[in-house]
Amino acid sequence: MANFVIIGAGECGARAAFALREKGFSGDITLIGTEPLAPYERPPLSKGGSSEPPEPKFIALLEHYREQSIDLRLDTTVTAIDPAIKTIRLADGEALSYDKLLLATGASARGFPGVDGVSQRIRVLRTHANAVALHAALYPGQHIAVIGGGFIGLELAATARTRGADVTVIEGQPRVLKRGVPEAIAEAITQRHRQEGADIRCGQVIEAIQEDAGKAMVRLSNGETISADLLLVGIGALPNVALAAGAGLAIDNGIAVNERLETSVADIYAAGDCCSFPLALYGGRRVRLESWRNAQEQANLAAANMQGEGAEISAVPWFWSDQYDLTLQIAGLADEAVTHVRRDLDDGAFILFHLGVDGRLLAASGIGRGNAIARDIRLAEMLIAARAHPDHTALSASSVKLKSLLAA
Template identity: 70%
Template structure:
């Protein structure tokens, strides 16, 4: 009987395991995770919902894994991979042989260079354990310093204010969300945070991050010193490629895979945050995406290709972020855009469309309260997937339905 092993019990790995069963695989499935908890959703960890104490939002119950015949091993690290003998060695000494292997090892938070390790007042966010520790520190009268003005940093800033903490955001670049978010939207979000009392500082470099007397001490290059009860480091993530690298797999900003999520080793696949892959709709440009939906979709796609169905990557990248009552959604990749058009959707809601030199729609960025932009972003996503060259005037005209452009 064939044995499929999945390393990484996050969104991607769990979805792949269940998808194998849904697609008719009758062999053995072993899902291995290094956290003690069974697979859970990570997006709520940084958003307002994380303010509520309790268990994480689990992807499925333990009974569901048993019912589907998925052997779930938690609290174990995969130490070695031998692609020649098709075997994986775990941290408890267990050896697992496989017929097909999926690496869904995810990514880890980048830590600030030179900062003390295992500090109670200098932390990052990646796991439920991290979130619980941060939540305990976000209380009225506490000062939280957030290093990095990306999605994680800004979402946590909003959550900290919701819990009554004082917040300072320190961003080294000239504005927040510099990578992938248009300046017009970043400006609105910055002002929204400032309205809530967040001290947002951009273009500020940090010389040192230390712990003194139970406080995080941030020394800026200007000489100013900021003290905080808790410092959150949110400066991005690095793909977990160590086991793949040691096994000799090709690495290129993550584990390098083809459009079918196959690695450079036979019968070894990779998916989710840990891998980089070529995107056909962007001319084969190699990308690595850290997003909830990408992890879901690639888990299902990897399962199909482990079964020999040869389904290529075809989805449009999609991201979202919730901060206060505002939701930001982005479809596609705007790099290379030369024309940017705005469509107003109502009070405090609009979409920016991004077109390349040929007039092809390559991305759309929307912001508004609640679900105000969700429908039009979804239609924009479909236009991007179709390689559409819509009339720019029609895109900007709020009285022209996007659905009609899709039909055309």
């Protein structure tokens, strides 16, 4: 009987384990995670302003793993992979053999240069334990400083303000959300934060971070020092590749896989935040995506290909963020676009369509309250997948339904 092992019990790893069963795999499945909690959703960790401590949103109950005969091993560390004999070794010395291995090791919060680890006053957010610790510090009278104006930093800034804490966001770039988000949408997000009383500071260079007298101190290059009760470092994430690199797998901004999620070593696959892959929709360029949907989609793809289906990556990249009452969604990759067409919707919502030099729709970015943009972004995603060359006038006119462009 075949034995499949999955290292990484996050969104991608857990979904892959269940997908294997859904696709008819009857062999042994071992799912290994380093955290003591059963696999849970990570997006809720940075969102919401409830006064109650965050509860993990589990992907499945423990009995579901037992019902599906998935051997879930929590609080367990894999120390090495030996592809020559198809074996992994655990920290307690146990060796497990595999026929197919999936690496879904995710990513870790990037630390600030020169600051070792985390402390009572300096923290990161990546796990439920991190979220619980942060939640305890978010209340009126506290001053929270956030380094990084990306999705995580801004979502936490919104959460902190919702709970009544004072917030200062420090961003080194000229604006927030510099990577992958159009300026018009970044400006709308910035103004919403400022309306809520958050202090957003862009173009700031940090010279030093230290703790002093029970405070986190951030010294800027202009001579100013920002004192905070808590400092959150939210400057991105690094893919967890140590195991793969130690086993001789190719690394390229993550574990390098092909369009079928196969690594450079036979019978080892990688999926989710930890891997980079070629995207045919964008000329085969290699990308690495840190997103909830990508983790789910690649979980299903990995499960299919571990059983020999040979399916290839075809999904359109998609991201979203909730901040206060605003929802931001992006479909596709806009960095190679040369033309940008705006469609205004009701209640201040709008969508930007990003087209390449040949007029092909490459991406769509939108912002609005609640679900104001959800339907149009979904239709834009379908147009992107179809490699459509829509008319600019039709894109900008809210009276023209995107569904009609898709039919055309």
